[in-house]
Amino acid sequence: MDADLMLAWMSETGEGDIWDLRQRVAWLARNADLNPQPFETGRWLRDMTALAHVEVDWVGGRWAMAPAVAVLLPSCGGTTVLAGCRRLGLVEELGDLLSVQKIPCAASDSRLKTPTQVYLQLDTINDLIEGLSTCGIDYGGRAAHHIADRLSPLRLGEPAAPPAYAAPVKHLQLDGALRFVDGRLTSQSGLCQISVQGRPSYLYRNGDEWFHTVHADGVLWALAENGIEVFRWRFERVDGDDEMGTLFVDQGAPLPPLQARALVLCSGQPPAFGELAKTAIYRNVSRSVADQVARSVRQRLTPIT
Incomplete structure (x- = not known):
């Protein structure tokens, strides 16, 4: 799949509907003789979020491009990586001012490819910042450390009602690979998956209390509650x-x-x-x-x- 083309389209478009974007990703993948399942396009979008190219509001169903920024990689001799909006011609402009290296993202064969990563370098950070500014790109500094310093502790969401008696329910099984299986919980705590308007939704049971949560938070909470270190x-x-x-x-x-x-x-x-x-x-x-x-x-x- 030509993920660079998709990133260019997203950068020109700016924002949009998640469902429409995933349909476009699937169409582009099929043009490369791939037949992605719905979960694969969702996983691709989560990868794009982790790479700091895009911000996603899963609840609201919207996505938006992040501003173009160059992030300093730890212990890499002053190398930065380009993240966020990548308008057409931007990499070529950067090549006239900075040392540019393009490296394909090293994804496994079972995952849709993400865009080529662009690494930037210059003799000094001040010269690098000046070159970036000329192309309208912000310097993000040690973003990995800045983000890690500000992470909030994991929490469950607001109190919730238990699933309706007749509603189909799956629960998270923790033995071996993590997976959801059909049926209600047989214990007094754990993560459940239900369907709300055709989309998966997650509830965490703690004794007689139920709480709203999202997939990642609920899985990690269940692992911690059961003393499973990963x-x-x-x-x-x-x-x-x-x-x-x-x-x-x-x-x-x-x-x-x-x-x-x-x-x-x-x-x-x-x-x-x-x-x-x-x-x-x-x-x-x-x-x-x-x-x-x-x-x-x-x-x-x-x-x-």
Whole structure:
């Protein structure tokens, strides 16, 4: 799929309806002899959000392009990655002023490709900022650290009524790969999936109380309540005051948008996925960012060798 073409169209359009965008993504994928399922176009849009290209209001059903910004990658010798709106001709303009390297996003074969990432460099940060400003691009600094510093602790939503007696319900099963299975909960707590106007909606049961939640928050809350740890970090090198390494998130556990963005903006690449173990792999992640992300979702960071 030509994701660069889709990003260009989105940048020119600016904003729109999520359902319409996903239909366009599916059409473009079919032109490349792919036949994406609906969940794949949703996952592609979440990847675009983690890459800081687009902001998404899933409840309101709207998307909007983020402003063009160059984000400094941690421990990468002053390299920045271009995120947000990418109007036609922008990369060529940048090439006249800065050192530009274009690298395809390293997505697995089972995921729709995201756009080529554009990495920018110059001798000094001040010269880099001046060149970016000439092209109308903001300098975002150490965005991964800034986002991680401001993450709010994971919480459930507002109190809710239990599912209607006759309504079809699925519940999250935690043994092995995370998946929803038909049937109501057999315990006093857990995450349920129901359908509201044809769309999945999520409720969390805690004893006799029920709460609204969203998919990622509900899954992570259930993992924490059951003492299941899914964050592992492997040390690779030291840079200044920080340790750098690779973060593994096991069992395909989803992350909220800001947590995913903090990790992705450490490398400028979406996570790789271990298909057998269903593990998300985030590279060039500093220990401090990994710790902050893990704590924000009630997880403990487990070092591995």
